[in-house]
Amino acid sequence: MPARQATFREVFAVREFRPLFGTFLLSTAGDELARVALTVLVYQRTDSPLLSALTFAIGHLPWLLGGPVLSALADRLPRHRVLISTDAARAALLAVMAIPGTPLPVLLGLLFLVSLCAPPFESARSALMADVLEDDRYAVATSLTNITLQLAQVVGFLAAGAIVAVLNPSAALLIDAATFAVSALWLSAGLKRRPAPLHDGHDRRPSLWRDTVAGLQLIGRSPRLLAIIGVLWVATLFAYASEGVAAPLVEELGRGSTASIGILLAANPLGVTIGGLVIARLVAPERRERLVVPLVVLSLAPILAAGVVAVLTAPGTLPFAAVVALLFVSGLGASWLIPLNVSFVQAVPSAFRGRAFGVAVSGLYGVQAVGALGAGLGAEGVSASAVLAVSGGLGLLAVAPALLAYRRTQGSVAAPSAGEGPSRA
Structure with a gap:
């Protein structure tokens, strides 16, 4: 059903x-x-x-x-x-x-x-x-x-x-x-008072370090979790290029005001907001997981297109509006995060969710910083629009193996090894 x-x-x-x-x-x-x-x-x-x-x-x-x-x-x-x-x-x-x-x-x-x-x-x-x-x-x-x-x-x-x-x-x-x-x-x-989910009934707990290692090992031996985290990190790495080159990109498009930078940066979050509402209210639960792959592509392809538009057109209002519209569409595609999050929760035993979320979010902060910084460094040598186009194109190529692994591992659940504590789902 x-x-x-x-x-x-x-x-x-x-x-x-x-x-x-x-x-x-x-x-x-x-x-x-x-x-x-x-x-x-x-x-x-x-x-x-x-x-x-x-x-x-x-x-x-x-x-x-x-x-x-x-x-x-x-x-x-x-x-x-x-x-x-x-x-x-x-x-x-x-x-x-x-x-x-x-x-x-x-x-x-x-x-x-x-x-x-x-x-x-x-x-x-x-x-x-x-x-x-x-x-x-x-x-x-x-x-x-x-x-x-x-x-x-x-x-x-x-x-x-x-x-x-x-x-x-x-x-x-x-x-x-x-x-x-x-x-x-x-x-x-x-909030209700619940016991700690890890090692219930055990008189002796492993050290914090051993618990951390156990969480990393759970992810490392699970093809499903590795695929999900791969999609999350790689897609995010290349999607943040526009933030790293926002100021020089606006200047290149002939719109040097601070307000224009704000409009450019707001386009993606606005798309994420609307895309999230559509996924939650208009898409049936059993279809959401199948949408991850096309949505990831939709989040990166407009970045490539926005860079190409900026490279090939003269500065002016129309190219700026086109780039903003494409970044908005990229934000719509970024709603892939919602079904991917659900897949992640379904694949992680309850007693390991805190550590698994910690690993995923830690890497997410890291790739966001690296993506924006890498784009900024790239713009020191080439135009901001070229950086945008390269980021979108490389992102599509780099995320393909992770997307294939994600499709191949659907339905898998990570299991703790002996001695790692309960795995209550």
């Missing part, structure tokens, strides 16, 4: 989903507010663009340096406790950062500690979402979360500009601290 398509009302009817979703929206908007505030604060004190950029980069460092290790906490400890503790810690740290006159080295050090909370929190939240939502409700919730992420980022950035202009960066940091405090209280009141 085909799976019945879930509705947004059915998703919100799950009591534990409401705090998971609401706190995600709240803390995401607060984080974007804090990012802008910290960048302004650091630049005001140092007049250094490099240090301002470093402020943004620090947020990704914990994922890149220790994401898989920190994410293992989401499997070793009760997941509700991980969520509440990390949010409470971030609220306290941000409150200290908001104290006027805090020395810059202390400020950046505290920011790094705040960022250390992200891997265990996000891994626990993603794993708990899969625990509390069954059938098609998880896919619909994933779509809703992705859409919310795009909107929360936009709201956070807009609010940041207004708040920092009217008040000051310290006030913005204090507001962010308040969002995490509210989040911790909401999660504490709304």
Whole structure:
């Protein structure tokens, strides 16, 4: 029997989903507010663009340096406790950062500690979402979360500009601290108390390092998980080229204003938002997995086409509009992330989901940075439009083996080896 398509009302009817979703929206908007505030604060004190950029980069460092290790906490400890503790810690740290006159080295050090909370929190939240939502409700919730992420980022950035202009960066940091405090209280009141999913009934636990290695080994010996992560990382690597060359591309197209850069960067997230709604509400659950391959192609082919359009046409309004439209279509294709996420959850035993999500997200942050940086470096030698075209073309070729493996392994589920603990699905 085909799976019945879930509705947004059915998703919100799950009591534990409401705090998971609401706190995600709240803390995401607060984080974007804090990012802008910290960048302004650091630049005001140092007049250094490099240090301002470093402020943004620090947020990704914990994922890149220790994401898989920190994410293992989401499997070793009760997941509700991980969520509440990390949010409470971030609220306290941000409150200290908001104290006027805090020395810059202390400020950046505290920011790094705040960022250390992200891997265990996000891994626990993603794993708990899969625990509390069954059938098609998880896919619909994933779509809703992705859409919310795009909107929360936009709201956070807009609010940041207004708040920092009217008040000051310290006030913005204090507001962010308040969002995490509210989040911790909401999660504490709304989540059930569940035991840690890993090693239930065992008197002696392996070390954090051994648990991390076990999670990596589970992925390494599963062709299905390797194929899913391959699609995720490779497609994302080449899809982020437009962000790395946004400014020179807009200038090349004869539209040098800051507003034009914003329009160019907004095209893809807008496509992701609409594509996510279509996948969640108009596509039957049994068809979504089959759409991953064509959607990945749809996310990369318009990038190639946008580069070709920019290369072959003279600067002006029409080429700019065409490139923006093609990047929007690329965003529609990027809704492949929703069925791929569902496939990932179905292939990972429950006791390993925290670590598996940690590995996937850590690599995702890494390839996003590498993709944007690689495109920027390429634009030092050739035109931005050429970089865009090459990124789209190479992306289509590079992701093909992973897509073939994804199709070949459909229906497979990763199994833990003896001694790695329970594999409750």
